[in-house]
Amino acid sequence: MSTIVIVGSGMMGSALSVPLSDNGHEVRLVGTPLDGAIVKHGKETGAHLTMKRQLPAAVKWYPFEEVAEAMEGADLYVNGVSSFGLDWFIQEMVPRIPESLPVLSVTKGMMNLPDGTLISYPELLEQSTDKKISFNAIGGPCTSYELADRDFTHVSFCGRDMEMLRWIKSLFETEYYNISLSTDVRGVECAVAMKNAYALAVGLAIGMSYAREGKEIEHYNSQAALFGQSVVEMNKLLDLCGGDPSNVRLAAGDLYVTVFGGRTRKIGLLLGTGMNFDEAMEKLAGVTLESIVISTRTAEAVRALIAAGKVQEADFPLLLHVDELVNQGKTVNVPWKKFETEFMV
Amino acid sequence: MSTIVIVGSGMMGSALSVPLSDNGHEVRLVGTPLDGAIVKHGKETGAHLTMKRQLPAAVKWYPFEEVAEAMEGADLYVNGVSSFGLDWFIQEMVPRIPESLPVLSVTKGMMNLPDGTLISYPELLEQSTDKKISFNAIGGPCTSYELADRDFTHVSFCGRDMEMLRWIKSLFETEYYNISLSTDVRGVECAVAMKNAYALAVGLAIGMSYAREGKEIEHYNSQAALFGQSVVEMNKLLDLCGGDPSNVRLAAGDLYVTVFGGRTRKIGLLLGTGMNFDEAMEKLAGVTLESIVISTRTAEAVRALIAAGKVQEADFPLLLHVDELVNQGKTVNVPWKKFETEFMV
Numbered sequence: 001m002s003t004i005v006i007v008g009s010g011m012m013g014s015a016l017s018v019p020l021s022d023n024g025h026e027v028r029l030v031g032t033p034l035d036g037a038i039v040k041h042g043k044e045t046g047a048h049l050t051m052k053r054q055l056p057a058a059v060k061w062y063p064f065e066e067v068a069e070a071m072e073g074a075d076l077y078v079n080g081v082s083s084f085g086l087d088w089f090i091q092e093m094v095p096r097i098p099e100s101l102p103v104l105s106v107t108k109g110m111m112n113l114p115d116g117t118l119i120s121y122p123e124l125l126e127q128s129t130d131k132k133i134s135f136n137a138i139g140g141p142c143t144s145y146e147l148a149d150r151d152f153t154h155v156s157f158c159g160r161d162m163e164m165l166r167w168i169k170s171l172f173e174t175e176y177y178n179i180s181l182s183t184d185v186r187g188v189e190c191a192v193a194m195k196n197a198y199a200l201a202v203g204l205a206i207g208m209s210y211a212r213e214g215k216e217i218e219h220y221n222s223q224a225a226l227f228g229q230s231v232v233e234m235n236k237l238l239d240l241c242g243g244d245p246s247n248v249r250l251a252a253g254d255l256y257v258t259v260f261g262g263r264t265r266k267i268g269l270l271l272g273t274g275m276n277f278d279e280a281m282e283k284l285a286g287v288t289l290e291s292i293v294i295s296t297r298t299a300e301a302v303r304a305l306i307a308a309g310k311v312q313e314a315d316f317p318l319l320l321h322v323d324e325l326v327n328q329g330k331t332v333n334v335p336w337k338k339f340e341t342e343f344m345v
Numbered sequence: 346m347s348t349i350v351i352v353g354s355g356m357m358g359s360a361l362s363v364p365l366s367d368n369g370h371e372v373r374l375v376g377t378p379l380d381g382a383i384v385k386h387g388k389e390t391g392a393h394l395t396m397k398r399q400l401p402a403a404v405k406w407y408p409f410e411e412v413a414e415a416m417e418g419a420d421l422y423v424n425g426v427s428s429f430g431l432d433w434f435i436q437e438m439v440p441r442i443p444e445s446l447p448v449l450s451v452t453k454g455m456m457n458l459p460d461g462t463l464i465s466y467p468e469l470l471e472q473s474t475d476k477k478i479s480f481n482a483i484g485g486p487c488t489s490y491e492l493a494d495r496d497f498t499h500v501s502f503c504g505r506d507m508e509m510l511r512w513i514k515s516l517f518e519t520e521y522y523n524i525s526l527s528t529d530v531r532g533v534e535c536a537v538a539m540k541n542a543y544a545l546a547v548g549l550a551i552g553m554s555y556a557r558e559g560k561e562i563e564h565y566n567s568q569a570a571l572f573g574q575s576v577v578e579m580n581k582l583l584d585l586c587g588g589d590p591s592n593v594r595l596a597a598g599d600l601y602v603t604v605f606g607g608r609t610r611k612i613g614l615l616l617g618t619g620m621n622f623d624e625a626m627e628k629l630a631g632v633t634l635e636s637i638v639i640s641t642r643t644a645e646a647v648r649a650l651i652a653a654g655k656v657q658e659a660d661f662p663l664l665l666h667v668d669e670l671v672n673q674g675k676t677v678n679v680p681w682k683k684f685e686t687e688f689m690v
Contacts, residue, residue, distance in 0.1 A: 141569030152550070154570035154684055162689055178570070178681045182688040205497070220602045224486030225499035225523070228598025246688060252597055253573025257565040336523045339499055343527040343591060344507055
């Protein structure tokens with residue numbers, strides 16, 4: 001039996017307690033300073049306040065004030081905060097993590113450097129500290145609800161050291177939670193991050209159907225065309241960020257699941273009906289969206305690379321249209337003709 | 346203005362009359378001997394009997410008895426029959442087609458040779474005759490309904506001669522009907538054919554959700570995992586059949602649209618609930634399914650290649666499970682653990 005401390009009791013961090021508990025490990029679930037209500041509710045009822053699921057009875061809940069106690073003797077630290085909590089994690093938590101305590105992050109994302117380089121969060125974390133901490137991360141299509149319900153899921157854990165990854169996998173793997181391993185950190189993270197931008201893009205076709213029909217009827221030819229174009233552009237982005245092309249599995253699977261649910265689909269859908277970004281965000285009551293951040297960063301990176309003559313604007317017509325919608329106040333006008341290709345063997 | 350004769354007034358052949366008519370071409374829509382009722386209804390009402398759409402008024406309807414008259418002076422022959430009509434097309438129509446009349450087929454599919462080679466229908470057609478007819482084909486995600494409704498669509502035309510393809514494209518292209526071109530015939534056809542097998546596979550997860558929930562609730566982690574695995578295996582199949590990897594766009598887009606609708610999803614769903622193949626087909630009232638034919642042929646080809654030591658069984662766990670379900674009387678038992686990989690850079 002091992003002891004795992006999960007810091008960040010949002011939905012994904014908390015859902016990971018399910019396979020860990022099923023494997024008989026001790027799970028200490030610690031709220032961030034923003035998670036007070038979740039921890040209080042969890043301590044009282046054993047249920048997760050926002051996920052609305054009973055967590056395994058063996059899970060031990062800790063408010064943030066008790067984080068030091070919760071980390072005592074832990075074998076693995078799970079970083080459960082979203083990308084919006086990344087700075088907090090770097091400033092507040094990394095200094096408390098000893099080099100002997102490996103980290104597994106649920107945080108998905110990339111940062112772009114001014115020269116157009118895209119780097120993954122695990123790399124960013126490594127660069128944030130002089131300490132030699134093993135930073136690993138989870139990628140791949142997984143909604144927290146379904147993981148908590150023990151539904152079949154297949155994700156990838158990535159990190160620099162395959163032996164470390166195998167050990168972490170041994171803690172989590174169950175019949176329903178299937179895990180591939182990869183030392184191609186940038187490839188995995190790039191694949192799973194950029195699907196946010198493209199899920200928004202596929203959502204445009206749904207909104208266009210609704211607008212055309214005047215009711216909630218979906219058309220599929222246009223969604224499929226945008227899905228296919230997304231796969232093409234994601235392949236190119238994977239190549240650009242130095243990731244292995246095999247990661248397209250993660251990108252495509254994750255894109256598929258993201259199109260079906262949640263706020264990323266919703267923002268794409270609203271933009272697809274012809275709203276501009278401000279109107280669409282008003283409808284969504286100003287929620288923060290990782291997809292917006294990712295689209296913007298990826299588009300910034302691509303524009304920097306175009307400016308440097310390293311890639312062609314013609315290679316990313318869909319991403320650049322998403323950027324026009326999100327950052328330039330334009331309304332939907334999918335550049336279909338730019339997707340056409342001629343291929344000669 | 347050109348004259349296009351479409352032989353086969355099923356839904357896809359007939360839907361192609363819409364962009365052609367919008368471009369001002371003369372369209373002659375000829376029923377096969379099985380299409381008598383469709384042609385009669387079309388002549389009387391201008392509407393398509395099974396697609397339940399009004400076709401452009403300029404479309405001229407012909408019963409099969411008048412096919413010679415309809416072909417007189419045509420610039421392009423559109424072969425509108427499904428793969429189940431392929432033998433009929435080879436035996437009845439190819440002998441009537443002059444070498445000067447290029448062909449564009451809607452028929453999607455592949456044949457497997459005993460040694461495991463997969464060949465495309467255009468290649469098969471070339472081999473079926475000594476005549477030098479230009480056989481071209483359409484691939485890519487397109488439902489006939491939505492094309493007839495002039496919804497945005499992106500397909501690929503493939504054939505050996507790019508100049509010929511450009512001319513055919515010029516007849517069809519409209520604002521809503523977008524067309525890429527490829528001389529990689531086997532790659533395009535392989536991509537669009539094999540998605541049938543994998544759409545059935547993704548459907549399994551939907552059936553598994555229904556069975557677990559006892560009602561029609563879909564889960565997405567498992568669908569996404571099967572979608573991702575499908576993309577992995579389709580990439581390998583593309584490689585095996587000598588197709589260019591860029592065709593994964595077609596495969597992924599076509600898989601996406603096929604999962605959403607129709608009989609392929611349905612058979613996968615029924616198998617996913619735990620039925621065996623005979624029970625599932627009974628529910629579907631014995632309809633013929635291209636997906637079943639394709640799954641079987643592809644699996645046969647892969648098994649022949651495994652026997653010859655050219656590929657590994659471990660490379661196609663999902664396809665081989667579909668084959669077990671369709672051809673070996675087994676019930677659903679997705680080999681999740683076989684999808685797990687280790688990747689080291």
